[in-house]
Amino acid sequence: MNEATNKTNEVILSVQEVSKSFGGVRAVVGVSFDLRRGELLGIIGPNGSGKTTLVNLITGFVKPDSGSVKYEGQDITGWMPYRIARLGIARTFQMIRPFAELPAFKNLIIPLFSPRVKTLSGGKYGDLDSVAKDLLEEVGFERESSVTYKAAGSLPHGYLKRLELAKCLALRADLIILDELFSGLSIAELASIVPIIEKLMVEGKTVIMIEHRLRELFRIANRVVVLNYGHAIADGKPSEVMERDDVKQAYLGTE
Amino acid sequence: MKQRRKERIDRGTKARSDDIFALTSYREMLYVAVPPVLPVIALLVMPLILPPYWQKVLLQTTIFALLAISWDFLVSVGMVSLGQALFFGMGAYVAGCLDHYAGLPIWLTIPLATVFGGALCTVLLLPVLRLRGVYFSMVTLVLPLMLERIIEATGMLGGTEGLTGIKPFGNSWVEMYVVIIVLLIALFGFRRLVTTDYGLVLKAIKDNDRSVMSAGINIYWMKAQALFISGSVGSFCGAYITHVYMFVGMPDFALDYSILPLASAVVGGMGTFAGSVMGAFILVPLSEALRNVGGLRIVLYAMSLVVFIVLLPEGIFHYIQRKYQQFERWVEVEG
Incomplete structure (x- = not known):
């Protein structure tokens, strides 16, 4: 205590x-x-x-x-x-530039691939795709919805912000x-992002x-x-x- | 105002073979299998049916296809190289020296030159990894020209004469099929590589390197790895050609080896590797066929390059792929 x-x-x-x-x-x-x-x-x-x-x-x-x-x-x-x-230490950028051609969940592969995550998960990467989809669900992407698979470049603004948040979570930042x-x-988008x-x-x-x-x-x-x-x-x-x-x-x- | 717009719809088979893979007939299986299998068979059969002169052209083409693949790979990581000749010449000289000074056999010189050539190129370019865009390109353009002049001025490694009497392959079938098989491995290997997690990270560096860095990834180390991979492919080409011509010299750093791969990848379509190969298989034989024309050869060649790029800026491969996978129709929309 x-x-x-x-x-x-x-x-x-x-x-x-x-x-x-x-x-x-x-x-x-x-x-x-x-x-x-x-x-x-x-x-x-x-x-x-x-x-x-x-x-x-x-x-x-x-x-x-x-x-x-x-x-x-x-x-x-x-x-x-x-x-x-x-x-x-994870950060988001003011000008959000996602990895536009990649599907939304594949954007999280990049932070998940970092040496920090590898060390924290005991030296193995495992199936990053499923980890990425779980993380997206945490920031409010509906499970297995089409937005998860959509190219990040064509995501609506609200989802892009969530994706940025998910990148920070993926890095397991403190x-x-x-x-x-x-x-x-x-206002509606804020109401859903503040609880996160x-x-x-x-x-x-x-x-x-x-x-x-x-x-x-x-x-x-x-x-x-x-x-x-x-x-x-x-x-x-x-x-x-x-x-x-x-x-x-x-x-x-x-x- | 009414306007016409082209609407594109995926063909059914394309949709079903994309991620759920529910193919129901031989027809559909053929639809999926033909595009990758047909060129492979063609490539393997070609040496058997071509006359000797065109076999040599095929060999040249294959080398340029490999160089184009290595160029395309570097571009996908955000490094636009104007100096594939550096990789080519480095491999050529490492192989030539290992043969001439150390007397190593051919099955050692080529693999060693592939690895060491790639490593040397990476070390040479390490100081400029932080440069982006055109600054990086300029350095890659200048380096091979500089090495060429150093060899000329100092007379080392054979100087202007080059090194002659390098051991040949001995068997022309081995010579031909070695490079064809390496091309096939490189083509399908790179296509696979860029879809792995490692490949995604490499491609992400091109999209947004700051975002990759804030993910805790050392982008300079990743870029160095990409350079090594690309440099090794280029060095293999140089080492191979050294043994084919039984000669290594200053022409191995020539601008041709920088420009033609680039043109092939652009004409064929960037980012797919298959496009690079297709581009090389159009441009190199075209240049040979135009030899009969005489003086106007370069003019015709340049004009056809312009026509390709103006008519199909996306690249031939992307165009064919689109036609193969999608229906197109004109629809009227409210403007």
Whole structure:
């Protein structure tokens, strides 16, 4: 029991003073935060405030100019993206580009083929097709329905988002970073995708969500970090953070 | 406004043989079996009936078909090579050196050159694996030309004279059937490979390499493996031709070995391997047949290339496959 409580409180990801400039643009400036296991952290901010760059810094797609990123106590600053993914950090992309020619379930073969999954399943791959179909069912593809077999390029938007989520599940990630997962979804689609994220939280996963749809985000997030011009200007409970004047100003502009 | 649109419907047999495989008559079984079996039989019978000159053309064609397959495979992993000549020349020189300097027998030089040639090409291209698109292509184009000049300038490995007196096959039937059987293995092997989980991952790199990386897969290691596979096929071709001509020299790095495979795959239809073979079996004999024309040969050849590509941009194989598997009819739709 004691051990379990320790585990839930443990810092899983620690971002310390990371900065990144592209040419003259300071995309991320000295951002720091700690993330505990089981938290759902929202990262919000106006367009161009550096949210996606921050995710790219954590997942290795962009190397920071300064600062460090630690995952489970291990310094992963400047690692290649595939090494970071193998530790159990999965992410989705803002611009979703599925493996268009492949049927939906075959898209999951790629994460299922990763060395991480092989190690976790005891060194064997087994029948990946059936594992893939199970995963799709978990994210709300109807079992043996035609969408499962449809080319991913022709899937409706809602299903594409679910497919992205399923890729994270396939990797058996502990930390899942969702870059604007809710964007472009209808209310009905959201209503079916939110429970999947809630289920992840129950399973003890840690989630970071970059979102513009604040109302939906605040219903599930325990904590938010607000970025503005690359600076983290606020960090705290959603209700408290949104009361702050500087946050309102960043969102609504100066009067 | 009414518009006409072509509607395509799968033929019944195609649908039933796709994934549920419920064939009910010999007719249907033939429908499925003929496309792969007929070319195999044709390929195996051809050396028996062709006159000696056209046997040599068949041999050339088979080599270019193999090079086209290896090119097509690299493209399916997202690496557009303009330098199959690198693979070809590397295999040729490794085999030539093993024969000339070490005196190894032919049944050792060809397999060794296949593996080591592929490995050398992979090592040479390792530094540019991170380059994408046209940048990668440029390097592959330049490397064989550079190696050719190095050999010319330093005079090593026989220099401009090349190495002569390489051991021949001895038996022309063995010579012919070795390459035909390798082509058949490569054709069906690659077609199988790209449908395995491993092959899917390779193809996914071309679609979206960032997504593959975030799945924890080292795409550079995967690309290196693909390069090795493709390089080995190309090196086999070089090693084989070295023993056929009993000679290895600078022409083995010639641009022909880079361009013709590419043209074959494009004319035949990319991504199927069968298309690459079909393309080679059209372009190489065509080029031979045009020899009688004389001076205008290259003009006619280039024009026919343009005609193929303009009329059937999808590739001949894809066109035939579509006609074989689907009905087409014009339907009127509201515009």
